[in-house]
Amino acid sequence: MKSMAQTKALVTGNEAAAIGVKLSDVRFISAYPITPQTTIVEKLAEMVANEELDARYVEVESEHSAMTAVFSSELTGVRSYTATSSHGLLYMHEMLHWTAGMRLPIVVSVVNRAIGPPWNIWADQTDSMNQKDTGWLQVYCESNQEVLDTIIMGYRIAEDRSVKLPLMSMEDAFILSHTSEPVTVPDISQVRDFLPEFDLDFTVDFKNPMGYGSYSTPDGPFMELKKDMADSMNKARAVIEKTYRDFSESFGRDYAGLTDNYMMEDAEFALVATGTLASTAKHVVNLLRNEGKKVGLVRVKFFRPFPSEEIVSSLKGLKGAGVIDRSLAFSDGGSLYSEVSASLYRKADVPLTGFVAGLGGRDVRVEEFRKMYEMVEEGSEGIRWINTKGGE
Amino acid sequence: MLEIRFHGRGGQGAVTASRILALAAFNEGKYVLSFPFFGTERRGAPVTSFTRIDEKRIFLRSQIYDPDAIVILDSSVMGSTDVMKGLKEDGLLVINSSKPPEEFGTGRKVVTVDATSIAIRHNLGSRANPIVNTAILGAFAKADQNVSLDSIVEATRTASPRYGDENAAAVLDAYDSARAGW
Numbered sequence: 001m002k003s004m005a006q007t008k009a010l011v012t013g014n015e016a017a018a019i020g021v022k023l024s025d026v027r028f029i030s031a032y033p034i035t036p037q038t039t040i041v042e043k044l045a046e047m048v049a050n051e052e053l054d055a056r057y058v059e060v061e062s063e064h065s066a067m068t069a070v071f072s073s074e075l076t077g078v079r080s081y082t083a084t085s086s087h088g089l090l091y092m093h094e095m096l097h098w099t100a101g102m103r104l105p106i107v108v109s110v111v112n113r114a115i116g117p118p119w120n121i122w123a124d125q126t127d128s129m130n131q132k133d134t135g136w137l138q139v140y141c142e143s144n145q146e147v148l149d150t151i152i153m154g155y156r157i158a159e160d161r162s163v164k165l166p167l168m169s170m171e172d173a174f175i176l177s178h179t180s181e182p183v184t185v186p187d188i189s190q191v192r193d194f195l196p197e198f199d200l201d202f203t204v205d206f207k208n209p210m211g212y213g214s215y216s217t218p219d220g221p222f223m224e225l226k227k228d229m230a231d232s233m234n235k236a237r238a239v240i241e242k243t244y245r246d247f248s249e250s251f252g253r254d255y256a257g258l259t260d261n262y263m264m265e266d267a268e269f270a271l272v273a274t275g276t277l278a279s280t281a282k283h284v285v286n287l288l289r290n291e292g293k294k295v296g297l298v299r300v301k302f303f304r305p306f307p308s309e310e311i312v313s314s315l316k317g318l319k320g321a322g323v324i325d326r327s328l329a330f331s332d333g334g335s336l337y338s339e340v341s342a343s344l345y346r347k348a349d350v351p352l353t354g355f356v357a358g359l360g361g362r363d364v365r366v367e368e369f370r371k372m373y374e375m376v377e378e379g380s381e382g383i384r385w386i387n388t389k390g391g392e
Numbered sequence: 393m394l395e396i397r398f399h400g401r402g403g404q405g406a407v408t409a410s411r412i413l414a415l416a417a418f419n420e421g422k423y424v425l426s427f428p429f430f431g432t433e434r435r436g437a438p439v440t441s442f443t444r445i446d447e448k449r450i451f452l453r454s455q456i457y458d459p460d461a462i463v464i465l466d467s468s469v470m471g472s473t474d475v476m477k478g479l480k481e482d483g484l485l486v487i488n489s490s491k492p493p494e495e496f497g498t499g500r501k502v503v504t505v506d507a508t509s510i511a512i513r514h515n516l517g518s519r520a521n522p523i524v525n526t527a528i529l530g531a532f533a534k535a536d537q538n539v540s541l542d543s544i545v546e547a548t549r550t551a552s553p554r555y556g557d558e559n560a561a562a563v564l565d566a567y568d569s570a571r572a573g574w
Binding site for chain 1: 415452
């Protein structure tokens with residue numbers, strides 16, 4: 001039995017990410033430390049120093065250089081990894097576009113942390129939501145188990161021939177990154193059976209020098225290359241579903257695909273959320289169900305590709321839904337609300353309430369989830385700010 | 393679900409205490425979450441950490457507002473922080489103090505232990521900055537039977553491979569000398 005080889009351990013989200021990297025046979029790591037990502041790269045540096053992980057670890061002076069370093073190593077055909085957070089991710093922004101445009105399937109961990117000013121080290125997804133237009137796949141994790149498994153599945157999805165786009169895996173600052181939780185750790189031989197060796201069509205070859213990402217006039221292949229990226233982002237949907245099914249078979253842990261529906265079968269109302277807010281929302285859905293409320297949760301796990309069809313089929317016919325953003329886009333609330341609204345346009349007429357909650361790590365308690373549910377039930381539409389001093 | 397909140401000061405080991413307790417319960421086959429609340433991380437500043445223990449998977453990830461037990465590693469934080477806030481009616485209070493439990497008349501179950509003297513006796517930390525986190529767990533084990541003393545001793549050894557004997561002895565000393573009153 002394959003599943004016999006797995007062991008259980010009590011680890012933090014950041015330790016889970018480092019273990020996932022080690023099990024994925026990553027051979028090159030470059031990073032710049034930033035709270036609360038630091039313990040991921042500390043752990044990886046230790047693994048490399050102890051020869052537990054046969055990889056090269058390169059310290060650099062900035063996140064822009066970290067992404068440039070993994071971009072370059074990946075282009076030589078070496079599976080590569082970095083991790084960052086908050087301002088570090090913003091500093092990488094230019095190279096995120098380059099990495100996706102060069103079709104390099106790197107996996108990056110992002111520990112979601114607020115963007116200043118004022119300085120704030122706590123959970124907030126504005127940093128990664130800012131990167132939604134860079135051509136990267138995006139996964140928002142709800143548990144440390146998912147953090148570990150997403151690294152392994154992430155490389156397989158990103159490296160798939162029909163995808164070849166990079167993937168970022170998110171964990172909320174402290175709520176996952178520094179929280180210890182039971183995690184099942186697969187055996188490396190099991191992971192090797194699941195994750196094929198890294199193979200890139202065009203690697204740097206000194207005997208056959210070529211130009212990479214050089215130049216295109218308006219009539220050149222620029223627009224066609226961008227369309228190909230967009231097409232690949234859509235093709236990723238089927239790859240994600242298949243990878244998840246295969247993962248369940250190999251490791252015995254069931255994951256839903258792009259979204260994770262909880263108690264939605266007979267629901268009349270729904271909450272829609274990402275990351276650890278979705279985890280606490282499941283707890284609250286259980287409480288409300290015990291009180292006879294017909295409520296469920298749609299957890300948006302992949303933000304790219306965005307699960308538009310899944311959102312429509314989950315929310316269609318409901319009496320109301322509340323979309324919770326732990327980020328701010330200044331469009332009208334957060335990005336999740338905008339994209340859920342756009343998905344529903346002319347496909348389903350569902351009253352929507354948008355919530356902005358938990359910015360800068362403000363704790364979102366059970367009572368706030370109850371309040372949000374009540375507003376959805378009352379049919380309150382528009383954007384509501386949750387637990388801010390001075391009102392909604 | 394059992395919810396425990398730890399209060400201490402930076403450097404005393406409140407975060408490690410919540411993790412050792414979680415590890416002990418995890419080794420007994422339970423589902424656990426252990427997490428800190430980091431303010432500005434510096435020695436001497438008030439620190440809060442949390443442990444949740446349940447038979448089944450835990451989805452609730454907010455901080456703990458209605459704890460079943462509160463563990464206070466440094467009674468001086470009781471002046472600056474409302475450490476008692478939200479403690480359940482039948483909740484438990486474990487305090488590092490040389491005073492008898494009756495002096496903390498709260499109407500709740502109180503256990504006191506002189507974890508500072510125990511830590512110093514076992515050379516844990518320095519005389520000026522004793523690390524009291526393992527001793528206080530011995531007192532917790534005496535007052536709360538949800539996690540066994542043996543599991544706490546074992547988890548303490550795992551968490552402190554270099555000073556395993558000293559820390560394990562501190563847990564047992566605290567278990568023996570803790571005083572309960574309510």
